[in-house]
Amino acid sequence: MNDARRYHKLPSPFAMKRGGELHGAQVAFETWGKLSAAADNAVLILTGLSPSAHAASNDQDPSPGWWEAMIGPGKAIDTNRWFVICVNSLGSDKGSTCPASIDPATGSAYRLSFPELSLEDVANAAHAAVSGLGIEKLACLIGCSMGGMSALAYMLLHPGSVRAHISVDTAPQAQPFAIAIRSLQREAIRLDPNWNEGLYTDERYPDTGMAIARKLGVITYRSAMEWNGRFARIRLNAEERDDDPFGLEFEVESYLEGHARRFVHTFDPNSYLYLSRASDWFDMAEYGNGNVQDGLKRIRIEQAMVIGVSTDILFPLEQQEQIAQGLETAGARVEFVALDSPQGHDAFLVDIENYSRAMGGFLAQL
Structure with missing residues (x-):
């Protein structure tokens, strides 16, 4: 068990946007730094689909977090100044109540009886x-990828609860390309006979x-640029290949296999x-009579930084x-940062230098 992980018990019942409710539910979170006496120095990070709340190492858990290079004393998200909180998404199996959790009504795991989940939840x-x-x-409030969509919902549903916002590689609604990819991912899982x-x-x-x-x-x-630069058409050595007539032949295939494993x-x-489905469903247009801009206009904050990457095909720069x-x-003062990182959507996890400069600069002048 991760000693740094803490839990917040949600109100019971916890009503879900699309119907249904959870009883005895919780979310996991971790914190860094100290909360000021006035409780006015809190920075919340909402994550992408798969990360846990362990965004950085701390005394209780020295293992590196998923955003280790960004959070800590003297780093872009400076824990000498800020009290940083990272909450694991409801529905994620990294400590929060999710489909693998026990349903108190039955004593068995929810599995597919878990209520339909939205990013508003x-x-x-x-x-x-x-x-x-x-x-x-x-x-x-900092939101990355899927967490950026959750952050938009947070600010809209809880007016007055956020002073400033950093939006990182996200979208006000899922575009057809992103929906198509996620749909294929879900299909691959559901077609596996073991999914059952x-x-x-x-x-x-x-x-x-x-x-x-x-x-x-x-x-x-x-991005395609990143794939070309890293792998070109380099083939695996004979001893690295298997006997399958359609087995791994190129280095890029081996790289993907390693990631998957x-x-x-x-x-x-x-x-x-x-x-994944919650990400597809999210749409700020729902709050603006079918218009994304009108939905966004309902969010009231003082200032924001919006960061995107020109090579991101999942959450393109126009979003x-x-x-x-x-x-x-x-009415917010908004700084827009368009980066040219070759890493595509993953740039916020990889191109730490550019993201640190942008985000650190923004946070320093708050």
């Missing part, structure tokens, strides 16, 4: 955790489906399905521009 659960820490207003309508076990786990889902994801997280069995397949325009129209 993720936002409401995160807000409950923040309120539970005695924080009425965040100094800054969600009734898999550790011994009979949908390895193949999860591996294909992960490979599809990794392909879209990086590391991911399989580290994430609950049903949780993956629920969070970051949409967010920036919407928040600006609503």
Whole structure:
């Protein structure tokens, strides 16, 4: 068990946007730094689909976090100044209540009886955790990828709860390309015979489906420029290949295989399905009579930084521009940062130098 992980019990029942409710639910979170006496220095981070709340190392858990280079004393998100909170999404199996959790009504895992999950539910659960820490207003809300969509929901559903916002490689609604990819990922999992309508076990786990889902994801997280630069058409050495007539032949295939192997069995397949579909469903246009800009205009914050990458095919730059325009129209002072990182959607995890400069600069002047 991770000693740094803490838990916030959600109100019971916890009502879900699309119907249904959870009883005895919780979200996991971790914190860094100290909360000021006035509770006015809190920074909340909402994550992408698969990360846990362990965004950085701390005294209780010295293992490196998924955003280790960004969070800490003297880093872009400076824990000497900020009290940093990272909440694990409701529906994720990294400590929060999810389809793999026990349903108190039955004593068995929810599996597919888990209520339909939306990113609005993720936002409401995160807000409950923040309120539970005695924080009425965040100094800054940072949302990355799927977490950026959850952050938009958070600000819209809880007006007055956020002063400033950093939007990182996200979208105000899922575009057809992103929906298509996620749909294929879910199909790969559901077509694996071991998925068994969600009734898999550790011994009979949908390895193949999860591996294909992960490979599809990794392909879209990086850009064609990055693939060309890293792998070109380099072939594996004879001893690295297997005897399968259609087996791995190119280095890029081996790279994807390694990524998939590391991911399989580290994430609950049903949780993956629920969070993936929640990302497809999210749409700020719902709050603006069918218009994304009108939905964004309902968010009231003082200032924002919106960061995007020109090589991101999953959350393209024009979607970051949409967010920036919407928040600006609503009255926020908005800084728009378009980066040219070759890493595509994953740039915020890899191009630390450019993201640090942008985000550190923004946070320093708050």
